[in-house]
Structure formats: structure tokens, C-alpha cells
Amino acid sequence: MALIDLHCHLDLHEDPFATADEAAAAGMYVLSVTTTPSAFKGTRRLERPGSRIRTALGLHPELAESRRRELPLFRSLICETAYVGEVGLDGSRAHRGSLKVQTEVLSEILSICAEAGGRVISLHSRGAAAALLDLLEAEPRAGRSVLHWFSATPSLVDRASRLGCWFSVGSQMLGSRTGRSAFEAMPAHRILPETDGPFGTVAGRPARPTDVTAAYDMIGQFLGQDRDAVVAMMTRNLRTLLPSQPVVTPEAAA
Numbered sequence: 001m002a003l004i005d006l007h008c009h010l011d012l013h014e015d016p017f018a019t020a021d022e023a024a025a026a027g028m029y030v031l032s033v034t035t036t037p038s039a040f041k042g043t044r045r046l047e048r049p050g051s052r053i054r055t056a057l058g059l060h061p062e063l064a065e066s067r068r069r070e071l072p073l074f075r076s077l078i079c080e081t082a083y084v085g086e087v088g089l090d091g092s093r094a095h096r097g098s099l100k101v102q103t104e105v106l107s108e109i110l111s112i113c114a115e116a117g118g119r120v121i122s123l124h125s126r127g128a129a130a131a132l133l134d135l136l137e138a139e140p141r142a143g144r145s146v147l148h149w150f151s152a153t154p155s156l157v158d159r160a161s162r163l164g165c166w167f168s169v170g171s172q173m174l175g176s177r178t179g180r181s182a183f184e185a186m187p188a189h190r191i192l193p194e195t196d197g198p199f200g201t202v203a204g205r206p207a208r209p210t211d212v213t214a215a216y217d218m219i220g221q222f223l224g225q226d227r228d229a230v231v232a233m234m235t236r237n238l239r240t241l242l243p244s245q246p247v248v249t250p251e252a253a254a
């Protein structure tokens with residue numbers, strides 16, 4: 001059984017093709033998220049033939065204000081992928097000022113997902129967890145939400161679980177006190193590993209998808225399970241999460 005990295009930015013690595021090749025050679029499942037709709041087509045070229053690298057269509061909340069004009073492009077590309085991300089809200093000091101625009105952008109993205117029949121969505125929520133859950137609750141047909149690096153309070157984790165959310169967790173999150181207590185509130189059958197590389201780091205350098213082993217080890221340590229058991233559990237979780245039918249459209253096939 002192969003390793004899974006459910007949230008990484010392949011296109012932002014120093015050598016995206018070498019990083020993608022390494023993950024493909026390891027047989028990994030990788031969800032390669034993007035930060036702007038205009039990056040989608042180029043990033044999809046990193047899906048090495050025969051690999052299990054999948055590209056998500058994104059519009060990062062930190063770029064919502066400067067890139068909201070790309071929403072029509074987002075809408076036109078939705079039929080080409082089963083995956084959306086990175087999208088979400090960021091309420092940290094540096095980005096709080098654009099929360100109104102971020103909210104409008106995310107609402108529109110969720111309604112585009114709903115109209116398209118639902119997507120697997122990788123969501124950012126730093127400093128805005130409750131507001132994010134409000135938006136997800138308002139659009140239940142958007143699809144399956146995976147909350148990435150969700151270090152919110154246990155009661156918000158609980159609320160997210162009741163809404164049906166999934167959680168992708170990395171070694172840095174699990175190494176922090178708040179991250180650990182959030183993890184403890186997450187249902188084990190809705191957890192998946194991630195690196196968030198190259199922003200996520202391992203031993204002080206940008207994490208490559210193969211570095212996701214650090215997340216597996218910490219999950220195993222916290223759940224009292226060995227690597228094989230964690231690998232089996234994550235594989236089971238991924239099979240439950242992913243859509244059973246691939247999205248194939250005339251445009252994607254052309």
C-alpha cells in the first residue's frame with residue numbers, strides 16, 4: 001500500500017517535475033492543490049502518466065482579493081476535475097482585512113461546486129474556522145470538505161465532524177499543542193495525511209510528498225498503532241473519501 005499526501009503544492013516546489021517524479025516513482029497518491037485558477041492547466045502537467053497524482057482547482061484565500069477576477073475561469077474549469085483546493089478563509093492579522101471579499105469568493109466557489117454535482121474540496125481555515133463552517137453548512141451540496149491543518153478548538157472540530165467534514169493533518173500541526181488537541185477530537189475514520197509542502201517543512205526544509213512519512217509516524221504514535229496499521233487505515237479512509245467515478249468531460253478528453 002502506497003503513501004498518501006492529501007495536500008501539497010507541487011507547482012511551488014523548486015523543481016516541480018523532479019518532485020512529482022519522485023512521488024510518482026513511490027506510487028504515492030498525491031492531491032496537488034493550486035492557489036489560482038490560472039495555475040491549474042500548467043500544474044496538471046505534473047500528473048505523471050500512470051501516476052496517482054491528481055490536480056485540484058484552487059483560489060487561495062490570501063489571493064481572493066487580487067484574483068477574484070479569475071472566478072469565471074474557475075467556473076469554466078470545474079468540469080475538468082473532481083478536486084477543488086486550495087480554497088477557504090484566512091482570518092489572520094495579515095489577511096483579516098479582506099475577509100469580506102474572501103467570504104464572497106468562497107461562497108461562489110461552493111455554489112459552483114454544488115451546481116457541478118459536488119467536489120472533494122481541500123480547505124484552509126487559519127483564524128476563521130467558525131466562519132468557514134458557517135459557509136459549509138450553508139451549502140451542503142458543495143461536496144466533501146477536507147479541512148487542511150485544522151488546528152481549531154475541540155468543540156469546533158466536533159462541529160465540523162457533525163457537518164461531515166474530513167481532516168488532513170501534517171507533522172507540524174501534530175507537533176503543536178493546539179494541533180494535537182484538535183487531532184484528538186477528530187474521528188479516526190475521517191483523517192488523512194498531508195505535507196503542505198513546500199510551505200510545510202520537515203527538519204527545517206520544504207517537505208516533499210515522500211516526507212509524509214513523518215505524519216504517518218505521529219498519527220501512529222498518537223493512536224498507538226504501527227506504521228503498517230496506519231498505512232492500512234489511511235488507505236481505507238482515502239477509498240471512502242474519493243469519488244467512485246472519475247470526472248471525464250469532452251473538454252478534459254480533448
Ligand code: MN
Pocket residue numbers: 007009086196199
Ligand atoms: Mn496549502
